[in-house]
Amino acid sequence: MEFKRVDEKKLLMSGYKGEFFASYNSLIKALGESTGPSPDGKCQAEWSIEFEDGTLASIYDYKENKPVEEVTEWHIGGFSRRAVELVVKQFSGLGVKIGITIEEVK
Numbered sequence: 001m002e003f004k005r006v007d008e009k010k011l012l013m014s015g016y017k018g019e020f021f022a023s024y025n026s027l028i029k030a031l032g033e034s035t036g037p038s039p040d041g042k043c044q045a046e047w048s049i050e051f052e053d054g055t056l057a058s059i060y061d062y063k064e065n066k067p068v069e070e071v072t073e074w075h076i077g078g079f080s081r082r083a084v085e086l087v088v089k090q091f092s093g094l095g096v097k098i099g100i101t102i103e104e105v106k
Contacts (some may be wrong), residue, residue, distance in 0.1 A: 057081055
């Protein structure tokens, strides 16, 4: 499924939906350069994307204490679990080996 990069403001009030494991270089290859560190310093790298069906997703590290190039655990944010499904599908299609964790429904 096609996606485009969007302004991170479109994801205000979104939340953690899951996580996946991939290298920083894999993310750069798939998504381009990150928007850089967050203003609050909690993320070193972040990507905000919108899929062709309108699903919004953010991919970011969260409170990592190692250089961003060494990060392999990435959070997926969004407004629904569909964000996780589409991010995983996008990376699977690129041949990137990933593992996922999806938030439990409470």
